[in-house]
Amino acid sequence: MDIIVYNTEYRRSVLRMVDGMKRNRNEIISEILNICTTGSSKTRVVYQANLNFRTVDPYLQLLIKNDLIRVNQGRRILYETTAKGKCLMETINQVHNTLSEDQGALILPTSAV
Secondary structure, three states: OOEEEEEOOOOHHHHHHHHOOOOOHHHHHHHHHHHHHHOEOHHHHHHHOOOOHHHHHHHHHHHHHOOOEEEEEOOOEEEEEOHHHHHHHHHHHHHHHHHHHHHOEEEEEHHHO
């Protein structure tokens, strides 16, 4: 059995695609918060977060309810990350980085690739 080593410095989403693992809820929330930092339409969130319109709605509603993003209604509806949302996003990233430092490199059997 061949072993392939992937450095954890690569983007999480790239590793997820390679090893077939699904993203967890916190990773999706962090990604949505990051996308909405500069203000984003629902379509942009769907495409950049690699979600669909059915699955993105519960996440957006959860984030709005908890004051992590706000809705700016103008000519178009835009979702924007609040200061509270940016703080949460940074915390999630710190946790991920701490756990990644402990792992160093992921060793995956080629059958999982």
